[in-house]
Amino acid sequence: MMMMKGEMWSNLGSTMAAIMFTYAMFRQYFPPQVQDYIFRYSKKLSNLLYPYIHVTFDEYTGERMKKSEAFSAIQNYLSDNSSSNAKRLKADVIKDSQSLVLSMDYNEEITDEFDGVKLWWSANRSTPKTQQFSFYPAADEKRFYVLKFHKRDREFVTGTYLQHVMKQGKAIAADNRQRKLYSNGAGQGFHGPRGGTTWTHVSFEHPATFETLAMDEKKKNEIKKDLLKFSNGKDYYAKVGKAWKRGYLLYGPPGTGKSTMVAAMANFLNYDVYDLELTTVKNNVELRRLLIETSNKSIIVIEDIDCSLDLTGQREGKKKKKEEKSEEGTDPISAMSKNEERKESEVTLSGLLNFIDGIWSACGGERIIVFTTNHVEKLDPALIRRGRMDKHIEMSYCRFEAFKVLAKNYLDIDSHPLFGEIERLLGETDMTPADVAENLMLKSDDDEEDEACLESLIEALKAAKEEARKKAEEEARLKAEEEAEKEEKEKEKEQEQCVKENGKLEAISAKEVKENGVVH
Numbered sequence: 001m002m003m004m005k006g007e008m009w010s011n012l013g014s015t016m017a018a019i020m021f022t023y024a025m026f027r028q029y030f031p032p033q034v035q036d037y038i039f040r041y042s043k044k045l046s047n048l049l050y051p052y053i054h055v056t057f058d059e060y061t062g063e064r065m066k067k068s069e070a071f072s073a074i075q076n077y078l079s080d081n082s083s084s085n086a087k088r089l090k091a092d093v094i095k096d097s098q099s100l101v102l103s104m105d106y107n108e109e110i111t112d113e114f115d116g117v118k119l120w121w122s123a124n125r126s127t128p129k130t131q132q133f134s135f136y137p138a139a140d141e142k143r144f145y146v147l148k149f150h151k152r153d154r155e156f157v158t159g160t161y162l163q164h165v166m167k168q169g170k171a172i173a174a175d176n177r178q179r180k181l182y183s184n185g186a187g188q189g190f191h192g193p194r195g196g197t198t199w200t201h202v203s204f205e206h207p208a209t210f211e212t213l214a215m216d217e218k219k220k221n222e223i224k225k226d227l228l229k230f231s232n233g234k235d236y237y238a239k240v241g242k243a244w245k246r247g248y249l250l251y252g253p254p255g256t257g258k259s260t261m262v263a264a265m266a267n268f269l270n271y272d273v274y275d276l277e278l279t280t281v282k283n284n285v286e287l288r289r290l291l292i293e294t295s296n297k298s299i300i301v302i303e304d305i306d307c308s309l310d311l312t313g314q315r316e317g318k319k320k321k322k323e324e325k326s327e328e329g330t331d332p333i334s335a336m337s338k339n340e341e342r343k344e345s346e347v348t349l350s351g352l353l354n355f356i357d358g359i360w361s362a363c364g365g366e367r368i369i370v371f372t373t374n375h376v377e378k379l380d381p382a383l384i385r386r387g388r389m390d391k392h393i394e395m396s397y398c399r400f401e402a403f404k405v406l407a408k409n410y411l412d413i414d415s416h417p418l419f420g421e422i423e424r425l426l427g428e429t430d431m432t433p434a435d436v437a438e439n440l441m442l443k444s445d446d447d448e449e450d451e452a453c454l455e456s457l458i459e460a461l462k463a464a465k466e467e468a469r470k471k472a473e474e475e476a477r478l479k480a481e482e483e484a485e486k487e488e489k490e491k492e493k494e495q496e497q498c499v500k501e502n503g504k505l506e507a508i509s510a511k512e513v514k515e516n517g518v519v520h
Contacts, residue, residue: 073169206263244365252395255432284351410440425461
């Protein structure tokens with residue numbers, strides 16, 4: 001028995017060696033035209049003998065510019081089937097980290113049956129030829145699904161079955177959808193172009209809502225109404241010929257709740273959030289690609305837009321001239337290093353404007369673009385004009401209406417004898433909602449803690465009022481000193497002018513005396 005097995009393996013090895021030798025001779029000595037001819041007709045012969053059709057669904061379409069909706073729908077559709085049939089699975093957390101979704105691992109195949117037709121699905125990926133160590137998948141890695149079915153079922157599969165898969169996949173995605181917070185980072189990211197930036201995400205779990213937002217109720221209702229009108233306005237935007245997007249500018253001092261407003265908007269509309277960091281974007285082309293990769297039903301946020309980049313051509317020109325002048329006496333290595341630093345981000349004002357409302361901004365729909373800033377006066381008017389930033393929302397200091405929301409949130413009270421004094425002080429003092437909230441934070445569960453928090457807020461408001469008074473007095477004093485110094489300088493200037501004029505007169509008199517020959 002052992003001899004028979006040994007003989008069988010020996011024959012198999014010899015056969016494989018003969019096949020490999022024959023193939024090598026074929027590739028080496030047969031002309032390429034003959035090889036192509038043989039391969040073409042051998043493929044036709046195999047197609048006649050092989051009764052199955054393969055359909056490939058790639059993850060990205062359009063030169064990897066946009067993720068395929070078909071790929072996502074298939075991934076969701078197969079998740080239910082995978083858990084019962086596949087042997088190797090991958091797990092993802094959904095629904096606020098409360099449940100798991102299983103999907104089949106790479107190079108795994110499962111069987112699906114629909115209306116008596118049997119089909120096979122497999123998950124695959126192509127890895128890069130050059131291997132290198134990285135914490136992220138390689139940029140040129142491609143993922144795809146392959147559907148296999150008998151050629152007699154072609155019409156049924158390409159029509160009824162694939163429509164069923166798309167419909168079921170989208171329904172499952174809606175049920176399992178968990179909102180995400182995206183951020184763009186430098187370097188190789190997941191499925192991003194080589195050396196570029198790409199989106200990475202975590203679950204979006206910010207608890208802020210309009211109900212907890214410290215703002216006047218009338219203003220909140222106005223914003224909510226505007227958001228609802230936008231989210232339900234697909235037909236309206238198509239009718240007027242505009243891309244289905246809207247811009248919001250949130251401006252005000254630090255601590256007035258601009259970031260909290262963004263979170264409340266996302267929770268109200270059930271949108272994903274894309275936090276765009278402009279300083280990591282290399283150029284306008286990369287900025288456009290990041291826009292294309294954002295999903296529908298999303299809010300794209302650029303926080304502190306006035307600090308992100310120097311976006312005006314005039315300032316950039318002055319900056320370059322200054323740097324070129326300072327580099328004249330430096331060594332070549334330092335100059336090269338500074339040039340590399342300047343290349344970190346080449347995003348221009350024109351590129352950002354095209355990002356907001358250019359032709360590419362119409363790729364996709366139902367997107368909101370939000371800019372936040374502490375200094376609205378520093379922004380280029382072209383950046384924030386109506387049509388780009390459609391609605392300007394001032395996030396101001398805390399007033400009494402906003403305080404009542406905070407008191408309800410933090411202390412769970414609607415009224416208190418100290419509210420009258422607090423209302424008076426808030427009308428006289430500028431304090432941000434963040435500072436007010438800090439004073440209302442409970443330190444213990446004691447019932448008397450509410451009054452202590454309110455008293456602490458009153459003391460903080462009085463201190464802020466006194467500090468503002470002293471600051472105003474100091475500014476008035478400095479202004480008066482500047483004006484007095486200015487007046488003193490003007491007087492000295494007038495005196496110098498008088499001395500100069502007197503000197504000129506004396507010189508003219510002396511000249512006249514000399515010319516007339518008058519001697520004293």
